[in-house]
Amino acid sequence: MTQLTGVIPPVCTPMTPDRQVDTASLTRLVDHLLDGGVDALFVLGSSSEVAYLTDEQRRVVLDTVVGHVGGQVPVLAGVIDMTTPRVLDHARAALAGGASALVATAPFYTRTHPEEIRTHFRGIAAAVELPLYAYDLPVSVHTKLSAELLLDLAAEGVLAGVKDSSGDDGGLRRVIMGREAPFSVLTGSEVTVDCALWMGADGVVPGLGNVDPHGYVELVAAAGRGDWETARKEQERLIRLFEIVRVGGGRMGGSSAGLGAFKAALHLRGVIACPLTALPQIPLDDDETAAIGRLLAAAGLL
Template sequence: MNGVIPPVCTPMTPDGEVDAASLVRLVDHLLAGGVDALFVLGSSSEVAYLTDAQRAVVLDTVAGHVAGQVPVLAGVIDMTTPRMLEHAAVARAKGADALVATAPFYTRTHPVEIRTHFRILAGKSGLPVYAYDLPVSVHTKLTADLLLELASEGVLAGVKDSSGDDGGLREVILRRQAGFSVLTGSEVTVDAALWMGADGVVPGLGNVDPSGYVSLYRAARQGDWEAARAEQERLVRLFEIVRVGGRRMGGSSSGLGAFKAALHLRGVIDHPTTALPQVPLDADEIGRVGKLLAAAGLL
């Protein structure tokens, strides 16, 4: 797996249900931007806030609408292996091409348990599994030794690295064998990750500006690092939208609220609603998102 793989936001109606019509428009917006695959039910999809029924609506809507145009990766993120296996069975039935899974969480897990978890998930799901390295939420860092051992067994097809550990990312890239895909989850250091040898990017901001990340990726693949850096710097300035909520709310409320506000301002989704109990952006904060969009040439 390589290229630009945005973690698709989940548009919602004002009463908190999945807005399938807006989700279809968002998928079309991403495909028109030239993305290489779609990742649903990840952090930017607000997966932690969705019911199982809402997860199913997202999978049905996206996989059904994409209809094989690009691969669809489905997050099966949950606290335990048995629950992730249930999500994996649903994802496979609804047409997902691969799974994205964290280590188990809530209880702290030993590396032996994490290895067992991924082996069971890969063995029983029948789909390629990508590890999601997200220590800020899972409280476990997936080490290079663990990832590459599981890759050598054929358990893992790749990793989405959202750890913020650039040294660890580089170690995985340097030591991996052919066929193991390394994807960065950082919006703001994509050019550096690609220069190190990463295969692609999974950027939440890619919902807002998919063509920007596609341009960055293509410039890097062509060896035009000056163009890649210039596009990355434009996207870094646009990424300031995630901070408009300031200290009035948590980072998730501010960041996901900003992505949805931007998509609403761009006419892609009907409502900027985020799932409870996240704090919504106010009119002034949404206005600041609009100014940053305009500065980036998106309004």
């Protein structure tokens, strides 16, 4: 697989009213993203609710997306779990399922040392011959992947790139400045994409890209041709749209509010049949969903 660039949405996992994977809605969502012009798809990450899915549900998601995409774009598969042996099981399943690449966090739950994290990523890369991308997600994993660690593993050929969802723009810049071998640097921040691209990032993995893939494609295209004023204006429109994740307020967790907002927006746009999130997340109510509708309309999406 060539070096990843552009817009790679982390695909939501639509659910039926009894909270099984809604494969019909999932294929409509994939078509919605491909029609928006995205460059690749990332399944089984945070926006896919991977932490809430059973192993069987993970398999259904991967099989559905890989089968429907049919090679049109790369499909990256999250192999996220607490320890290396569990991740290796997911990685082998992803290889068998036809994934184009793997995405893994550092181990979590137990406390880890940087040398243990290096061993973790080296073990995955040695066991499964697919490009491996590190997912820097300290808010959930409670470990920040340092620029030194990422660049060392890139130089070894262990890592093909990183999705940086750390919010550490200084660390992101150190990785961009320090890379020597081909190494994709992808920002996971929906609201600072123009800044990351200006620094030299290769692309974006935006959860909000489920709702408005075309907007992120336009932003990246404007940056690619050096039209930073257009990129800034599109980024600011997307920032206003991103307010949907705050509609849930303080009565629910950030995951419930954010993922619930993405699904409510997709439901309002007619892409998915049901906006439910996995248990134990708290669903949005009718007033909150109506507020999301107003934000969609203001962004020109309804």
